[in-house]
Amino acid sequence: MSRFWKIALIVVAVLVVGAVGLRLMHKPGAAGRSQAGAPSGQPGAPGEGKDKGKDEPVPVTVEPVAVQNVPVYLTALGTVQALNTVTVSPQVGGLLMKLNFTEGQEVHKGEVLAEIDPRSLQAAYDQAVARKGQDAAQLSTARSNLARSQDLVKQGYISKQDMDTLRNTVSQYEAAVAADEASINDAKVQLGYTKVIAPITGLAGIRGVDPGNIVTTSSSIVTLTEVHPINVIFPLPEQNVELVRSSQARGEPLEVAALDSAGSKVIAGKGVLKVINNQIDTSTGTFNLKAQFPNDENALFPGQFVNVRLKVNTVQGGLVIPSQAVQRGPDGDYVYLLQPDSTVKMQSVTTGQEVGDTHVMVTQGLKAAEQVVTEGQFRLKPGSKVKALKPGEVPAAPTEAELKKAAQGAKEGGRRGRRG
Template sequence: MGNTAAPEETKADSPAIVRIAQAQSGPFDVEIKALGTVTPLASVTVRSRVDGELVRVHFREGQHVAKGQLLAEIDPRPYRANLAQAVGERQQSEAQLTQARRELAQHRTLARDGYTTQTKLDQQQALIGQFSGAVAANDARIADARLQLEFAAIRAPITGRIGLRGIDAGNLVRAGDTAEIATITQMQPISVIFTIPEAQIDAVRAAMQAGALKVKAWDRGERAELAEGRLETIDNRIDPGSGTLRLRGTFSNADEQLFPNQFVNIRLGLQTVANAVTVPAAAVQQGNTGPFVYIVDKAGLARRREIAPGPSDGERMQILRGVVPGERVVLEGFDRVKDGGKVEIVARSAGVPAAK
């Protein structure tokens, strides 16, 4: 009789091909990740407050301007003329008031000698009140004329970066025009508005009571950290539509890596756990009885282990109970892994079924 060939190992008995990672122990930053929008703390639209011809523009588009810096000039000649006229009217009223006071003194002398009536005296006193009112009105017109002349010189109300010019010199502008001369946006410091789910509010408030919280802004692809700041404040109400709360983080932005309306990824640090046991977040699976991981023992067998998970930073998760540092957990290739089954460990993800 011929030799009988040994049966080939069935696919069901072959080891599951997996990739593993080791549980680690060390400092772990408990963070909340969120999406945010860079929002300036101040932004001003510069418009004219008086009517006239825009005769000069003193800024370059995109330059930094300081508060009070001269940006543009409206033709000041009509406002200088109005001021001169108001001053002249005030001098005229002042002269009339001085003359009325002299006449009042004369009437009082005549009244003592019986050469005038009390009615004349009262009329002269009323005339002084009239001229005094005229002087006060002239003072108000002078103040208004000076204010209008001051408005003819348009100055930066805040410090920041000025945008593109909206109106060129030579155009007529009016105080009620909607067209802007330019906009100024404060760049330093700057803020980021982001939202967190309602379920995380208590953790944030508890962390705030312990001290200032760090906020880190990362680029859209989360490849580079753009800036680090601090949590400034939280909003006073939850959005009932989305169940989220808005928060504001502030950044010095000395290098201007953050730009208004830029979308960034936010990492809000709540606390640092000194000796936390962590595993890659992708290793944690959800079962009917709760979260678990597969541990690969020294014999190369997979062991299902129920765990008590802690906070996660998106990449790693703290394990409060169920895993000790140095143990190997299955990271990829869960499809054919079973409790007590053999596994074959590979170094890379090639040929490893995707994690579910």
């Protein structure tokens, strides 16, 4: 091929490439892409439709800051303890003939719990009675002899020495009768011990012996626990000791309640604080307290663990809001506070005592009657426009005019998109 034709082919190729490139630069999609990069607010800019609705108010539920008297509680984990616990043992040995109680049954003070064979002790009692009768007869004879001898002494028939002997014989038999009386009383007491009596009113535990066995004074028949009333022992940190003591010094009994394991339900109320221990445990930094409950409904049982709530004070005119209004942030607790222009702002708050399961007392950051957002916070930011609703109220359905306006806005947005 000649050099002329080579140059001609190269020129043609350059022209073809240039034509193709020029055509690609004027392709319709490029214009769309160019418009896509246009600043917001210009025709064809994205988000124009969204900006149109950004001023729509956000429906939220609000509640006012309430004013009420708020009880102040200290809480702890406590252990239920029987008022009295008695292990019943026989005071005399012998054959156990009968048990008169049922395990787990409540027995009353003075009831006969068990009976021991009384025959040997009955015989000892009878012997003491007979011995007293014998000595009493001899005492009577000695007194008669002394009385007759009084007249004979005056006549000189009986010496002074014999009279002293007669007087001593009377004294001897008087002492014997007194000793017999003591023996009778002792035998009577021992005989009474053959019936084992309940020393307190309480619940009977599992019996330790069975009828037919020989029991001794070291045998355990049953353990009784007194549960009406009943005690609860619980610890508190040492920094609370002055608060509790000062509250008790006011003279009114401090109220105590026992709650279930979750701490949400009161299982025993009407408790009162009875004792503040006289020392602080240096190993734990706590001090123990004892509360007493009537336990009329048997809600508390010895050895049971319960959550204890001790009322130490009442704040007059405390500010209370729903707990769900309080949000946690990196700088602490805050709430969304409704402003007069129907916007909200973030307000830092300091919370204190819980009020029931649903409310909390605010000690700093709010005033009475101010409105706080309780539902819908996740859609808010400072300055958001809101539509305040009462608890349980739902937003009203949109009117026909509002629906038409929204449809018109969507239609205009679509036309702008097509023109772009």
